[in-house]
Structures are given as structure tokens and as C-alpha cells.
Amino acid sequence: MHIIKDMGWIEVVTGSMFSGKSEELIRRVKRARYGKKKTIVFKPEIDDRYCPNSVVSHSGDQVNAININSATEIFNYVTEDIEVVAIDEVQFFGKDVIDVCQKLANQGKRVITAGLDTDFKGVPFGHTHILMSVAEYVDKLQAICVVCGNPASKTQRLIEGRPASALDPIILVGAKESYEARCRRCHVVPM
Numbered sequence: 001m002h003i004i005k006d007m008g009w010i011e012v013v014t015g016s017m018f019s020g021k022s023e024e025l026i027r028r029v030k031r032a033r034y035g036k037k038k039t040i041v042f043k044p045e046i047d048d049r050y051c052p053n054s055v056v057s058h059s060g061d062q063v064n065a066i067n068i069n070s071a072t073e074i075f076n077y078v079t080e081d082i083e084v085v086a087i088d089e090v091q092f093f094g095k096d097v098i099d100v101c102q103k104l105a106n107q108g109k110r111v112i113t114a115g116l117d118t119d120f121k122g123v124p125f126g127h128t129h130i131l132m133s134v135a136e137y138v139d140k141l142q143a144i145c146v147v148c149g150n151p152a153s154k155t156q157r158l159i160e161g162r163p164a165s166a167l168d169p170i171i172l173v174g175a176k177e178s179y180e181a182r183c184r185r186c187h188v189v190p191m
């Protein structure tokens, strides 16, 4: 017998820090669960803020998640009956995250991803931009610029209250102590 499987797809929720990416991922997962879809959530081990076994938003919403080091580990957990796979902080995964999401979507799964599109310098972060190009659905969210109140598409890194240099390392896990949401005009990256 020929079985026609449901069609899968990839969703990307992106934007600056504090724009609501994790809240939106959590919202989509909770709604999928209301719809009796079997779901699973992953996040990278490196993100040790808040709670180790949950995706937690800056406003405190949360959903249980499995910590993984590399995207290929997802295949160890995703059984045939799982219909929705969510991955937060997708910018921290290697290039293999693209293949993993494509394979899951080709297997008929809904793949919900969230992550930063740009780093504190304002340039593409990890492989989110590639994922955006292969995804069926892309939502770019805006935070509020804490300097001027306009919509914010950038993330300002502050070290001891001053804008971080462009020569600083790209990865610095953190939240309000090191980062602010800012608009294009208020975002500063000293060389």
C-alpha cells in the first residue's frame, strides 16, 4: 500500500534579542499541543541562562526542552510519531542544522525554529540566514529600542555600560546585563 504522508515545512522566527522569538516559539508549541500534535523542543547546551531543561523567555514563559550540543543529535530523539519539532537559539548550531531541518520537513514534520538573524555587530549570526532562505515561513520580529522607543531590529552589546568593540568575540551568552534592543540609528559598534 502506498502511504501519503502529511507534508512538512520549516518556520523561522527571527529578530533581535528581546523581540519575542522565544515567546513566539513557546506559543506555537503550546498551540500545537492544544491541537493534540506530538511535539518536542530542543535548545543548544551552550545557552545556560535561566533553566537548564527549558526554553525560557525574557518574560518568564517556558516550555520543557532537551539540551543538545549538535543539531544531528535531534535524530536520536525524533521518533516517527512526533509531528512538531521546535529548535530555539538556532544561531548557535553548526551548518548541519540546515540539513537536519530539511530532512525533518521532508519527513512530513512541522519544524519551528527561532534564533537571532544578526550578532551584536549587525552581521549574519550562524546559519539563520540560510535557514530563512530554505524555510516556507519567516517572521522577523521587532523589539523596542530602549534608547528612542522606535522598533528595534538590532542587538546592542554593552560591556561595563559601553558599546562592545567589533573585535569582541561573537559568542557571549547573556541577557539584560550585557545586551539591549536598539534601532538602526541607536545601534553603535566601535571599531
Ligand SMILES: Nc1ncnc2c1ncn2[C@@H]1O[C@H](COP(=O)(O)OP(=O)(O)O)[C@@H](O)[C@H]1O
Binding pocket: 015, 016, 017, 018, 019, 020, 021, 022, 023, 024, 056, 057, 058, 059, 143, 144, 145, 146, 181
Ligand atoms: N526592549 C524590549 N523590547 C521588547 N520587549 C522587551 C524589551 N526588553 C525586555 N522585553 C521583554 O522581552 C520579552 C520577549 O522575550 P523573548 O521572547 O525571550 O525574546 P527573544 O527570544 O527574542 O530574546 C517581551 O515580551 C518583554 O517582556
Ligand SMILES: Cc1cn([C@H]2C[C@H](O)[C@@H](COP(=O)(O)O)O2)c(=O)[nH]c1=O
Binding pocket: 016, 017, 018, 021, 022, 047, 049, 089, 115, 116, 118, 119, 120, 121, 155, 157, 170, 171, 172, 173, 174, 175
Ligand atoms: C547578539 C548576540 C547574542 N548572543 C547571545 C546572547 C544570548 O545568550 C543569545 C540570544 O538570546 P535571545 O533568546 O535572542 O535573547 O545569544 C551572542 O552570543 N552574541 C551576540 O552577538
Ligand SMILES: [Zn+2]
Binding pocket: 145, 146, 147, 148, 149, 150, 182, 183, 184, 185, 186, 187
Ligand atoms: Zn533607537
